[in-house]
Amino acid sequence: MKPNHLKKSVFLLLFGITGLACSTERDHLVTIETRHGNMYAILYDQTPAHKANFLKLAEEGRFDSTEFHRVINEFMIQGGDVFGLENLPEEEWYTLPAEIHPNLIHEKGSLAAARQGDNINPERRSSGCQFYIVQGKVYDELTLNTDMKKLQEAFMRFLQLESNKPLREKYVSHYQNGEFDSLNALMLSKKVELEQFLNVNLDNEKRPNQLQAYTSVGGTPHLDDGYTVFGKVIKGLDVLDKIASEPTDRMDKPANPVVMKVKVSEINRRKITEEYGYEYPDAK
Structure with a gap:
């Protein structure tokens, strides 16, 4: 084989291997089952500690039988109190270091970690188990800014x-x-x-990604940059809306418990895009 033909063959082989790698790259698809139906979510690689922790709890079945115990319509639904369900002593309620990124915002469907307030948690460390899913609402640009x-x-x-x-x-x-x-x-x-x-300035201008999201799908912008967003519901937002509409008591707990079961599947990223419509940021 001539040198130039050899180079061409090697290039084609490498290109084929690269293309194969991209097409077979896998990710974790999270399924949250409830009596209202299923929500399907992906977890962000930009928040590795939160992703690994959530997957570990889910794969061990520890989220199963926990409830969405705090529900506020047009705000969020919160659940996953593994530590409470298992009656663990509070000294074993571990937390995770904050992984807050400006590109990961509280748009509708976002999964984020619950935490204690800044007054006792200035590092904004996340709960090791409790999470919330954002519902929020759509804003006009004037209100948002x-x-x-x-x-x-x-x-x-x-x-x-x-x-x-x-x-x-x-x-x-x-x-x-x-x-x-x-x-x-x-x-x-x-x-x-x-x-x-x-003689005052009343502006609070948002970043372009915030403007785009909150004036279209909506969300809860005031939580941005304060809590770790680590995933997103990519199918089943209607289920989120149904749970958020549940009648609640004075403590925002649903009168009729909304229990969850959480499963994890490893699926080809291309299949996730095709079947669930989620476009990975690094996809070409």
Whole structure:
């Protein structure tokens, strides 16, 4: 064989091996079974500690019979209290180091790790078992790019002016009637005026990936950069919505328990894309 033919053959062989490797690369598909149906999820490689921990608990069957014990409509569903179910002493309730990435956000369907608050957990370490699935809601761009806490503080100062008595009465009416969407819309309508009158900046501009997600599929943007997002539901969002709509008690626990069973399967990544519609970021 001539040298140039040999080089060409070697190149084709290497190309074929590379293509074969890409087509046979496998990933873990998580199936969360509930009485409302199944949710299917993938776990992110960017959060290796959380991915490995979740898979270990699932493969050992330790999530089975745990409940979605905290459910808040238009916010999230939380479950997976393995340690509580197994009656482990609190000193054995291990935590995981935070793996927070700006590209992994709280869009609808995201899996994220529950944790204790910053006041006792400044490192933002995650629970070793409890997780939540984001439902949230869709936002308009103006709301998304506004610091709503600062807006409310500025608006309340503005209402103290005697000349704003009609505006104050409208605010009180919305509040007393529980019309909170109308109340927010009223405050947002005064944003520019408030910034000019009080000489304040009420912006809270979001990153492009946040804008795209939260104005389309929705989610819970205020949790970004504070909790570890480690996976995503890629099929079964209707099941998420059904669970989020469950009647709950004062502690946000469903009156009719929503028990889960979690299974893990190793599947070709290409098959996951074809059957579940999830596009891997590094896919070509």
